[in-house]
Amino acid sequence: MLHSLKTRICILIALVLTLVAVPVLYFTHKDGVQAMSEAEQRSVQNVLELAELNIRSGYRSLLYSRVDAVRAHRQNLESMVAVARKGFDLIFSSTASPAELKKKEGLALDWISGLASVDGTEFLVLNKEGILIAHPDAGIRNSNLNQMEDIKGFPLADAVNDEARRLGTASTTFFWTFGSDGKARKKFGWFVHYPATDWVLGAVADIEALEHEGERKKKEMLDNLKANFETIRIARSGSLILFDRSGEILIPSKNEDPDLLSTLYPETEKPLFEELQLLAATGSREAIPVILPDLQGEMRERVIFCTYFRTLGWYVAAIAYTDEIRAPAQALVQRLSLIIAGLFLVSMALGFSISNRMTRPLNTLAAFAKALPDSDFTSDKALCGAIEHLPGRHQDEVGRLAKALLFMEASLRDNIRCLMETTAANERMEGELSVAREIQLGLLPKTFPPFPNHSEFDLYASLEPAREVGGDLYDFFFMDEKHFCFAVGDVSGKGVPASLFMAISRTLLRSAAAREKDPARIMSTMNNDLASSNPNSMFVTLFIGVLDLDTGLLVYANGGHNPPVKISSGKLPEFMTGRSGPLVGAMEDMPYQTLEIQLEPDDTLFVYTDGVTEAMDTEQALYSDPRLVRTLSGTHGKSPREIIELIEKDVAAHVGRAEPSDDITMLCLRYAGIHPG
């Protein structure tokens, strides 16, 4: 898979996109979600604060209206008391005797008691013992007012007496228990000390109505708040709950179970509202997390903020659902993810199509290159039809590659055509050479034994050219009935030129031998003939021997040829080192002298070319003269054929796997002598 360019491009694109998308999504999720969650939490807190403000302003107006009412009552009572006091002053203005004072006291108390109660306000007088001595209700006159308590819980008469005597005036709120129904009614009183009689004169007003008014207003405020709270939505379905110290819900939430607040908080096993009260008491703006079922019975996590409104004893709880708080951020991440996924898909599709377009011609080129070795280059039919259009259509590397392939195909076609022509020419040449070889070898006598009816000698010869044709030669023939001529030669160089020179040499030898009997003279004639028209300065080393079969006298000439070896019984083989003159054909008019040696019966003569002694092995070591002598030393008594085959084998063993370096020619003659009979 990875070895395809297309896959690699697609993987690269996917990798790059992933590397971009992962940090974007990660940081959006990490920072964005956190920031947005915090913002949502702040907005919950803001809602809470708003509710608090709402309550506070409601409370303030409640308070103000109440204070106003109280003040109005007080002014009313003050003026009433002032009027009553004026009356007392009139009554007690001219008092002489104690009896008269006693009478006036009775008059004054009757007068006061006779004043009717208006709008729940009534006069009363109490003496220093706290006894109610004047009141519209005759039934309760002479009762001790200490039976009642003021709002602070002190006995009413003592408190009023004490304050009025000390300060001259006193005011108090208390609970009137002398009513006909026996129920305690809340009243407010204004009192002054009347020193003349040491009484305390007061006027009280029933403020129960005022209290009712307050309750009504409070209820009104609660209704307003309720209407407000219902409109408030925290996130999607979060809401506000108002409850009091006892956990009683004043404004419930439509989205929550009414028993939510009395549910036990799992961590502390206390009712939830107590937890919230603790939270609010700290004054912190923290929230507590709660996982409880919603109205649909589904477990959902909420965070609940709570604030305390001390003067009313109210708690406002703001409930927000965690998932809803996180929802906008999650929606953002989701949207981003969708966009990135979309981009991913589009890029992959684009990358796929682009890489496809890139690799399709490459595949075509690959298929073309693969098919190339099997194609027939000799036919004129173009192979490159499949890719011919590519260089025109693609100006890029693909085009250049296609052009290169087309060029290669054309070159191959040319080269192969050329090669085939050359091969044909070579084949022709080889054919001609093999014919030439046949002709050349045909020049040499090859029938062994050559003269079966001559028992005086035995002869064997072999010639192995290093190439198809060679420059070595051997020959033998009878000059007359008892003179037997034999020759071995080696033309300088190899191959066709040498073979031509060899053929000429052999022809000249035969023609010269027809006229001359002396080998030196034959050699001299050949030399002059060869040298006279020899532009290449070629030459031949030549050994010519003429053996008198009757006497065993060998007359011979050696023109630069390797010295033949004579093998006699009881002696080591020895080289016949005598020289007649220089190489044959090298230079005209060279003198050659005749040499001679007497052969005894069973003497053997081994004539060879330097292809034997200079045969090289793979290390380029020569076969060498000493080795030849060593090999020949055990051959006395063997036939010429056996000797030559032995040397052949030994030379082949020496050469081994090396290329044959020169023609190898051997001629071996064994003189048997004249046998009686």
Next chain:
Amino acid sequence: MEITSRKENNTMIVSVQGRIDAVTAPAYESGMKELLEKETLFILDFEKLEYISSAGLRVILATAKSLKAKSGKMVMANVTGTVREVFDISGFGAIFTMYDSIEAALAGME
């Protein structure tokens, strides 16, 4: 194979080092051909020649012949060892004049 040449008393002294065989013979031939165009008197110094094959003999013969056609002269000096053996076997000694030293060759040239 390496050919170095110097001139002394109107005579080119050509020293051949290494082997002259079928492989190096053409190089010898072309090297000598250049010298033959300018000079007529040659001494071939074979002191450092290690080996000579029949192909080597042929090119020496060829250059000598073309020199002879120009009425030049070529002698040899310091032909020793295996080279000497080859010269002896091939009878080159009969074709060329050989000296034991360059001084002797120079003296012989006069």
